[in-house]
Amino acid sequence: MITFMNNSDSEEEPCNERTSLMSAESPPVPSYQDGLQASEAGEAQAHRVEKARSPNNIADGETSDTGVPVRESTSENEEEELTLKYGAKHVIMLFVPVTLCMIVVVATIKSVRFYTEKNGQLIYTPFSEDTPSVGQRLLNSVLNTIIMISVIVVMTVFLVLLYKYRCYKFIHGWLILSSLMLLFLFTYIYLGEVLKTYNVAMDYPTLFLVIWNFGAVGMICIHWKGPLQLQQAYLIMISALMALVFIKYLPEWSAWVILGAISIYDLMAVLCPKGPLRMLVETAQERNEPIFPALIYSSAMMWTVGMAKPDTPARRPSQQTRDAAEDGREDHGSPSHADSQMSETRSPVPTRPITSLDELEEEERGVKLGLGDFIFYSVLVGKAAATASGDWNTTLACFVAILIGLCLTLLLLAVFKKALPALPISITFGLVFYFSTDNLVRPFMDTLASHQLYI
């Protein structure tokens, strides 16, 4: 079953998340659709190639371990074509949640004053930015960044060690605790602020009921079973809440420097041979076991229920991929991995009748993106909305830049077929566009608008 463990950072956990985009190496699996032809399934099967699981948190669907008959792909070309065809779908499947998350964050920032007021800082960023001189401010922000990144690194390594030494219960407990905090406490604060902004009266019993229901269903959905879309919705909300916390509590310059630093860190952690994320994925691959319910957003998950071959369903690599991806990044965030999981998806039995084709496994290509990616994208856009004087133009420019970065990353994923960090390209584009739009484009557009000239 697919579990999403929401690794929201509790206050004590470092909030950074490593994001890594992993491409599933699993051979493309024919997506299951009602009425999907068996032939397609057969063809898909042909394409299924045993591939090593991508070590990153996102594990590719492994067909290998399951013993699904793997026939060497009939032709490299066909496989590539399938990859491309589904690649475009994946891009759309990821655009929607990322966009939704950003919309929620921007809407909140623009309307609720609370999140733009400066009310203190996290303990991870102890240096204040209220200093008079520019140099001092810069120094403070760099120091803040160093502290934050080192906390993240430490937590990640800690998590990898825990995983290596099989302290699963500890990790589970940690994840559950952090998601509990996120779902209840942060939601309570958020709801309180929204109600205050719109001057809506609410009594405590109703509030308690609403939050209890929200939190309980969220816990179940994320850590256990639940409808896919509800899971996705909860993950988006959680990412948005986390991003809002970051936007509120990170001082300005620190936020930008942290964004830059974390994308560099992500790049290194995922691609270097000794990077913690990579080690995590490799360990998970060696053990051939599912990793914890991780903080990964998956766009298409299905449970296989007994129908498919006995060997396949139970230990779907997809689960591993997801888990692997997640637990690596626990320290606060979920490492984001985008994983295009070609093979694993299990369809819930009750909703989809599974054909008796024994080889047909409900698999749909899904793409996985770590929640940390969501969070940092939203932090970038939210900060742009909060602090840019050009307001909407800057926000819009950052939004487009991030989406294009995501597109490019997915393209690279399709080309390289291994875990890739999702942060660097998008964050770079976003930062470039933010600073350039704010400083260069805004005066230009303002002057044009005042004379009502159009370009």
Add this chain to the structure above:
Amino acid sequence: AFFWLVSLLLSSLIWFIAVKASDSRDVPLQKGLLIFGVMFSVLLQETFRFLYYKLLRKAIEGLVALSEDGCSPISIQQMAYVAGVGFGLMSGAFSMINLLADALGPGTVGIHGDSQLYFLTSAFMTMVLIFLHTFWGILFFHGCEHRRWWEITAVVVMHLAVSGSTFCNPLYVGSLVPSYILMAVAAAWAYLLSGGSAQNLRRFLLCK
């Protein structure tokens, strides 16, 4: 949309440098610089449209090579349309969105003696520009596909004309009317190029 954004970035960079390098109290000079900025931006946008065309061309070749039956799942005309829409949306969004945000707040239009139709004309102008970008996309790509340079120059000239006509603002008749006329022309042209004809139109309208 991204390409339009990049072109906007570069053109505003140029303008910004020019402004900073010049005397900011000289109003006619500033106006002249602004005009120069606008024209340069138009040219840059068209350049980026061309670059985007090149990129899409390569993408189509890749798709064709990979596809089973030798034709790509998306035709160049569809890509032209999408490119045009993307350009148009981005341009429209950047023109209008701050205006809309301000319109939500309190205020009086034109209280300092400016035109009272500011919002209205801005809306119409933005709309015509979005449509125009879409049609220009189709025309431009068609011209590039069939190597008809006069089509491409026509698009560039039209764009320059429309932007130039906005210099007449707030004399709105000088900018809106020509723009709409040009839009009608471009629409008809693009329609004909995409394979439409008067017969198709008639059949569509009569719901046959």
